[in-house]
Amino acid sequence: MVDPRNTQAPTTVASSDPVARKRRSKMKDLRKQPGFDTMAWICLFFLYGPIVMLVVFSFNDNRSVVIWTEFSLRWYVAAFENDGIRKATLVSLQVATVSTILATTFATMAALATTRVRPFKGQTLAYAVINQPLMVPEIVTAVATLAFFGIIKQIFNINGIGFLMLAHTVFCIPFAYMPIRARLEDMNLTLEQAAADLYATPVQVFRKVTMPLMAPGIVAGGMLAFVVSLDDVIITLLVAGPGETTLPVYILGQIRRGITPEINAVSTVLLGLSVVLVSIFFLIGNKKRA
Amino acid sequence: MTKTTHSMAATLAAAVAFAGPAWAEGELNIYNWGNYTNPKLIEKFEAKFDIEVNLDGYDSNEIMLAKVREGNTGYDIVVPSDSTVAIMIEQGLLAEVKPNEMENFKNMDPKWVDVYWDAGRNYSVPWQWGTTAFTVDTEVYGGDIDTLALLFDTPDELKGRINMLSDMGEVINAALRYKGYDRCNSNNEELRDITEMLIEAKEDWRTMDYATIEKLTSGDVDLSQTWNGAAMRAREQRPSLVYAYPVEGFTGWMDNAAVLAEAPNMENAKLFLNFIMIPENAALISDFAKYANGITGSEEFMSEDLKTAPEIVMPASAPAPDFVKPCPQEVTDMYNRIWTKLKQ
Numbered sequence: 001m002v003d004p005r006n007t008q009a010p011t012t013v014a015s016s017d018p019v020a021r022k023r024r025s026k027m028k029d030l031r032k033q034p035g036f037d038t039m040a041w042i043c044l045f046f047l048y049g050p051i052v053m054l055v056v057f058s059f060n061d062n063r064s065v066v067i068w069t070e071f072s073l074r075w076y077v078a079a080f081e082n083d084g085i086r087k088a089t090l091v092s093l094q095v096a097t098v099s100t101i102l103a104t105t106f107a108t109m110a111a112l113a114t115t116r117v118r119p120f121k122g123q124t125l126a127y128a129v130i131n132q133p134l135m136v137p138e139i140v141t142a143v144a145t146l147a148f149f150g151i152i153k154q155i156f157n158i159n160g161i162g163f164l165m166l167a168h169t170v171f172c173i174p175f176a177y178m179p180i181r182a183r184l185e186d187m188n189l190t191l192e193q194a195a196a197d198l199y200a201t202p203v204q205v206f207r208k209v210t211m212p213l214m215a216p217g218i219v220a221g222g223m224l225a226f227v228v229s230l231d232d233v234i235i236t237l238l239v240a241g242p243g244e245t246t247l248p249v250y251i252l253g254q255i256r257r258g259i260t261p262e263i264n265a266v267s268t269v270l271l272g273l274s275v276v277l278v279s280i281f282f283l284i285g286n287k288k289r290a
Numbered sequence: 291m292t293k294t295t296h297s298m299a300a301t302l303a304a305a306v307a308f309a310g311p312a313w314a315e316g317e318l319n320i321y322n323w324g325n326y327t328n329p330k331l332i333e334k335f336e337a338k339f340d341i342e343v344n345l346d347g348y349d350s351n352e353i354m355l356a357k358v359r360e361g362n363t364g365y366d367i368v369v370p371s372d373s374t375v376a377i378m379i380e381q382g383l384l385a386e387v388k389p390n391e392m393e394n395f396k397n398m399d400p401k402w403v404d405v406y407w408d409a410g411r412n413y414s415v416p417w418q419w420g421t422t423a424f425t426v427d428t429e430v431y432g433g434d435i436d437t438l439a440l441l442f443d444t445p446d447e448l449k450g451r452i453n454m455l456s457d458m459g460e461v462i463n464a465a466l467r468y469k470g471y472d473r474c475n476s477n478n479e480e481l482r483d484i485t486e487m488l489i490e491a492k493e494d495w496r497t498m499d500y501a502t503i504e505k506l507t508s509g510d511v512d513l514s515q516t517w518n519g520a521a522m523r524a525r526e527q528r529p530s531l532v533y534a535y536p537v538e539g540f541t542g543w544m545d546n547a548a549v550l551a552e553a554p555n556m557e558n559a560k561l562f563l564n565f566i567m568i569p570e571n572a573a574l575i576s577d578f579a580k581y582a583n584g585i586t587g588s589e590e591f592m593s594e595d596l597k598t599a600p601e602i603v604m605p606a607s608a609p610a611p612d613f614v615k616p617c618p619q620e621v622t623d624m625y626n627r628i629w630t631k632l633k634q
Contacts (some may be wrong), residue, residue, distance in 0.1 A: 241363060
């Protein structure tokens with residue numbers, strides 16, 4: 001198959017038209033345009049400045065999150081000894097783990113069902129339905145979930161952290177779904193067809209070919225879901241029952257009464273954790289490519 | 291494929307197991323403002339009655355109310371502010387547990403018994419109470435601080451150095467007091483008057499923010515509208531701050547422990563209400579949250595700095611704190627319009 005873009009590109013490059021050459025060199029130097037550096041530095045500053053400050057003040061000796069006195073690890077010790085923070089962290093990790101596993105599983109199934117089939121009527125609708133939690137404002141989902149779960153709890157008289165995990169699973173699905181679907185769309189069907197030609201059963205094709213190829217997408221989706229679940233405030237705030245305070249909700253509760261560097265310490269640990277997670281993911285990705 | 295199905299079934303099973311009945315004997319679920327409950331108080335209660343306590347925090351009456359209204363929260367104890375108690379009683383959300391017949395009710399300061407939000411105390415017990423006024427750096431401003439003029443006719447030294455609470459009620463009520471108008475005001479003339487005044491005064495304000503301690507201690511502002519306990523903690527880091535008791539009046543508020551009508555652990559919740567009316571235990575709450583409680587005799591057990599803090603112990607010359615009742619909907623709507631205009 002001949003791609004029309006491929007046939008056209010060489011002629012442009014080869015042409016000796018000075019205007020075209022000039023335009024091309026200009027394109028190359030887009031990064032060097034006036035103001036780009038300044039803008040980039042400003043963006044970087046406002047993106048990372050607050051985080052750097054948060055980390056620095058987690059090592060502050062006094063109670064303030066704005067005045068520096070001297071280096072100390074006391075807030076890390078305090079955070080570690082704070083029952084509320086410990087419990088909240090544990091709840092956060094539990095909820096994030098369970099909902100990530102569930103959401104990634106469902107998202108993988110959904111991605112397979114929407115890409116590994118012939119285009120069907122209502123496919124766009126299916127995308128929209130799966131991605132619904134991304135479109136609807138979170139507060140709407142939160143209030144609706146609160147009322148919905150309230151009725152379920154009343155009818156069946158059950159309670160517990162399962163509800164929170166369920167709510168998280170639902171809004172994590174689109175985040176897990178997108179990278180997996182993107183990965184599947186990048187993979188063409190030839191390898192799977194070749195495997196089938198060589199008498200592999202559909203299950204074998206899935207396990208030996210499709211699954212390993214889509215694994216990076218699943219890992220990326222799972223990590224995204226994990227981080228999104230760990231982050232969530234509004235839905236959690238309204239859905240959580242007794243003993244189900246997650247870390248972000250716990251932190252929010254402190255604001256009225258003044259934030260202590262304890263919160264900085266916890267946030268720094270969380271930040272470190274996500275940096276480690278992302279690095280591991282990055283290393284895996286690079287290894288695959290090499 | 292089978293592998294996926296298996297692992298999925300396993301996680302589903304795990305989720306269901308988590309969702310199973312959680313109410314064993316001897317539990318108590320408390321839903322209080324974040325960072326407002328002394329862990330020592332909880333430990334003491336757990337040890338004494340062999341009850342396991344779950345403690346969660348909220349950041350506003352509205353969030354707590356929204357959850358409780360939907361029902362089946364699983365919580366036993368909530369700690370609403372005065373006007374929210376009135377609303378919750380009216381809507382039948384609180385259980386009439388009769389704290390006034392409990393053993394330790396005798397310790398409650400009589401002045402907190404016949405309050406507008408729970409006359410005779412059939413539902414609730416004082417948790418902490420305080421005032422909302424403002425605190426000023428007296429090194430920056432040397433004049434008389436006990437007047438709301440500092441907020442609305444700002445002297446030059448303080449221009450652009452003021453933080454107001456981002457709280458509709460507190461800002462509008464302060465304006466009404468300064469002008470000598472009634473609270474829950476629906477008089478168009480008077481409201482227009484304070485709207486103009488607020489918009490003019492806003493020119494001299496720097497920010498409108500709840501994080502008052504951080505604003506003051508970082509030196510971002512020299513005056514901030516704030517709660518007395520927060521003022522005390524800000525003073526510990528910036529000793530030149532003084533909490534004002536404006537002659538025009540200032541807000542008083544009280545958070546109260548109450549039991550939800552649907553509380554799964556009703557008897558334990560009653561034990562808790564009775565427990566916090568013991569002076570020694572009420573003092574534990576104050577030592578942590580840094581506000582006064584309504585229990586007579588608790589002062590002896592409080593730490594020294596709390597007993598003598600000018601923010602907590604009101605001077606005799608100060609006017610009585612003004613406890614503002616919830617306003618009718620039409621007034622709230624008018625306030626909302628003023629607030630929107632002011633925030634633009």
